[in-house]
Amino acid sequence: MGGETHEVVNQVPPLAGHDLAADAALLEAVAREGAGWAADELHRLGELGGREEAQRWADDANRYEPRLRTHDRYGHRVDEVEFHPSWHRLMDVAVGAGLAGAAWADARPGAHVARAAGLFTWSQVEAGHSCPVSMTYAVVPALRHDAGLAAAYEPLLTGRVYDPGLRAPDGKAGLLAGMGMTEKQGGSDVRATTTTATPVADGTYRLRGHKWFTSAPMSDLFLVLAQAPGGLTCFLLPRVLPDGTRNTFRIQRLKDKLGNRSNASAEPEFDATVAWRVGDEGRGVPTILEMVAMTRLDCVTGSASGMRAALVQAVHHARHRSTSGAPLITRPLMRAVLADLAVETEAATALALRLAGAVDRGVRGDGTERAFARMVIAAGKYWVCKRQPAVVGEALECLGGNGYVEESGLPRLYRDAPLNSIWEGSGNVQALDVLRTLRRDPGSLEAWRAEIGTTAGADRRLDRAVAGLDRLLTAADPEPLARRVAERMALVLQGSLLVRHAPAVVADAFCGSRLGGDGGGDGGGGGLTFGTLLAGTDTAAIVERALPA
Known part of the structure; x- marks a missing residue:
């Protein structure tokens, strides 16, 4: 009698002493x-x-x-x-x-x-x-x-x-x-x-x-x-x-x-x-848009960064928290959620760095890259920034009640998550800017097509998505479809980047879940919830790539 009323067990150790760039x-x-x-x-x-x-x-x-x-x-x-x-x-x-x-x-x-x-x-x-x-x-x-x-x-x-x-x-x-x-x-x-x-x-x-x-x-x-x-x-x-x-x-x-x-x-x-x-x-608007284009690039980069921070927290928690005698990360459904978050985060990272590369080459005189960046930065900002709140919210849920308290850091990530969608023009502004660029600068669309053309025939779902986007682009009244156009441009580019550069398991998971749509390739960007990757996906390999044990 008179001893401790409880013993603290099965709590996750602090996440510290790691390298944020080990990605x-x-x-x-x-x-x-x-x-x-x-x-x-x-x-x-x-x-x-x-x-x-x-x-x-x-x-x-x-x-x-x-x-x-x-x-x-x-x-x-x-x-x-x-x-x-x-x-x-x-x-x-x-x-x-x-x-x-x-x-x-x-x-x-x-x-x-x-x-x-x-x-x-x-x-x-x-x-x-x-x-x-x-x-x-x-x-x-x-x-x-x-x-x-x-x-x-x-x-x-x-x-x-x-x-x-x-x-x-x-x-x-x-x-x-x-x-x-x-x-x-x-x-x-x-x-x-x-x-x-x-x-x-x-x-x-x-x-x-x-x-x-x-x-x-x-x-x-x-x-x-x-x-x-x-x-x-x-x-x-x-x-x-x-x-x-x-x-x-x-x-x-x-x-x-x-x-x-x-x-x-x-x-x-x-x-x-x-x-x-x-x-x-x-000429105030054209002049200051030189600045806005760069801050929009940082919105994409910042949202990808916020996704990564949330993913790291979720995987760390799942590795160290046990349920029914086994770590959470060994549970198939939890691993499926983490793998889906990892796929989303890798796609956002690949797109953000591709846009940074376009800016870098553009300022050094590459006109094609400048044209590419003019349109795709807006499409990328539209889509990646909209995905950040969903990713952070799901990562918070992986921690359960522990993620809802301030000490975990997830509430701050969650509060910050919507900002990049609003800053420097919210969703409608970005989508309309994509249409405006398509109308005024045909070279931007040509640059985008050249980029995704490098993966033509490599994945049938990616090919269908490109065909579906072509139908959207030829609509008589494109403005009501502006969000779908921006979304699909970003998703197709992400899919193309992953098919070219990511391990096959990551690219397959992305194309199967994000580009399937309604069979015509012009539907929405994946399932309504995370953790719904196609059956048979090697979720353990995806999580291990994202955060090696």
Whole structure:
């Protein structure tokens, strides 16, 4: 009598001390997309991400959320956002690893692939801080529309030094960039922007207006849209002016969001705010779309990363949790669920790295790859980002009640999962962008057809899916079918990539479950639930490839 009331048994040990980059699908994709030279750095980053210390940083950054400080003690307006020290540690690693703008200053073929792989790896630790990292990466091609601004700011945007705090840009060792497009009345319809831009004699403009969502308000620079005399125009807006004075950037509040809680999103107001024009007046949308294309690529990469993080948690749990005297992972039905999640995750990873390869080759002058990326980034964002919530939800269920408590980390992954489908244009926007590109740029469709043509005849289900998509593309009124077109383009490309590059068991499982449809190849993307792979699938081999024991 008087002893312990219970003994703790059959609980899963902490998931720590592993390498996040020990991922066959990732490493194979990195090598074939031309960045095999980055493998050692990926493993270094992956080993750091697998440490308990990094996991604590992620937890702290989300538990102790950013805090807005509008005024100093004397009543002066400061509009600063304060972060927990763990946020700064996450950012320091990300920028130091070249995940922000460094790829634009790296002449090595595959630099953008290496950067995407690093983002995929490190974002598994914590997704929120990847927002300013992504924005900083994406601002560079848009800024190059003005040679003078690019010369002044690009060296600091492409550096590897994280230097937080609001100071004059030329006095800092590194810069972060954000973006402000959305307004209350317009949402994704940026042409409804009402913020005005008035030119002044010194060549700058004065902005007046309010933005509804502005990413990473603690950044040094922002690309924003405003109505100039010549129409909707893109501008570069610094938080601190070259003379060291604060620009007018009044943060009215921080958004109270479902997820992404470590990262600040704000509503700033501009009142005679100094900005420099980027590109011609009236060309704001085409100019800023240079940035949007890159952040959409990161949405695909980030969603694939979130899937991978959830899969790793689920497999780890199933290996160490027993039921009826045997590990969960030995149970056929649980293994079928895990294998299905692994197939989905590998397909997302292959697509994300293929898109990064297209961007890399496109910026080095390959016109076909540029055309390919223009359309497929939108289709990939549509589909992969929609799959992330389903994958994370199923992975959480694998842990049962243990996955529903905050200590497991799955609730944070689940809250973060829907974001990438919304950020930079939700599903309808992406699907319509696919149709728009098909109409305006026939070379994009030709590039996509050339890509999938390499697997013609290799899998009858893939061939049927291509034929079904052809029927969708010839519809008299394609807009109601836009989502089906985007979905099928992404699925067919994923199937083609897996048939070419993945083990046969993975490719067969994907094509059999995702491309079967209604027999005509133009149905939905697989079963309604995970764990419904075709009978006879070697689920153990799929799980072992995803996470070797």
